[in-house]
Amino acid sequence: MTATARPGAPAELITSVHAELHKLGTLPSLRWAAGLTWAATVLLALAAHRAAPAADPVATALRWTQAGFLVFGVLTATQEYESGGQIRATLLAVPRRFALAAAKATALIVAAAVLTLPTGTAYPISVALVGAGLGWLLRNALAAVATGLTLYLIAxxxxxxxxxxxxxxLPDTALLDPGRGAAAAVLWPLALAVGASLSFRWRHA
Amino acid sequence: MIRIDRVSRPRILHEVSFEARPGRVTGFLGPNGAGKTSTVRILLGLDRASTGTATINSQPYAALPRPLTVVGALLDGSGAHRARTARAHLRWLAASNALPRARVGEVLETVGLTEAAGRRAGRFSLGMSRRLGLAAALLGDPPVLVLDEPFNGLDPAGILWMREFLSRCAAEGRTVLLSSHLLDFPVDDVVVINRGRVAAHGTLAEVQGDHGSLEDAFLALTGAASW
Structure with missing residues (x-):
């Protein structure tokens, strides 16, 4: 990683993260994904609380609305490859690819953390990161969402x-049993992030 | 100063070498498919050369700190996501290189997009997209400009404007490298590429030589005169 050896790398990371957060905040599809996921989680949690007051209503709701966090994560990555060729603008502005990948991961963690704060669990951050990893590897929103949903809802x-x-x-054990699934909820996104960063480093833009 | 030194890629580029100097417009000319875009993408760090080096002020693009303050690049398309407004696009670009936010309004003014700043990039005409791309290239007030087919998609008034703009940039001392399959713009230096090889390289007068005009030289050098 040449990026970490450069003087001024932390300052560079902060400006890159700032830019990536700006990107996430000004894309309508991401606002929709975030808003709908949030609304669905609240509604389902309320319904779950009425149906079974003993169970954790947020966890019940998230079993379904985690798909929204997955989509959110996918879109943060695949926006770069949609029409208009934004990935080239991105790489011209931040050409060091590992540094860019680190900035993107940091920005997504910050955005997903803000989004999941009311749920009181960090699990959706893990799902969003898995989505982003799949988005970076597949470069196509539909393929990445389909793969992610197959992973979480079927596999x-x-x-x-x-x-x-x-x-x-399994990456979703942490939802119902945080103590048991925490390691997997960290390792799955981490492995995908490493794979996506390497593919991003070596593939042409 | 841009220096391309024996850059090769299998079947696309063969030992391509040339320089583009400050204060001059360097035309990088060749027929479609000659290797212009590949060379420009390697110069900008978007693709890799299998051998050879491409440097800007003696550094590869990927080593430039705050690259937008050194090189402004205009490629195919605007580089903006179609759902983002022109202003939002330029703002994140400015943030990525720690440029003052006021630059966004300035470059929108320069390219004549102030009125359209709040519109989504996907609603732009081809000509407006090129202007937005140029605005992005100018954000960091860079001493080097690299433009791939900058006249594509421009109407006659836009072409005139772009020609004058590029001449003015060179007069200000900037290095201007522009690739084109057209020859109808003022150049100081010329690089002719054909089938991945540099066919001629020099000042306009040197490349024109005995051919009479740049058009004749181009056709003779690229073998396109057969029809």
């Missing part, structure tokens, strides 16, 4: 029912 439940011992390593 994980199937894997859990066949091999209950695998729960420790």
């Amino acid at each position: 994980c439940p199937v894997a859990l029912s066949r091999w209950p011992a695998a729960a420790n390593w």
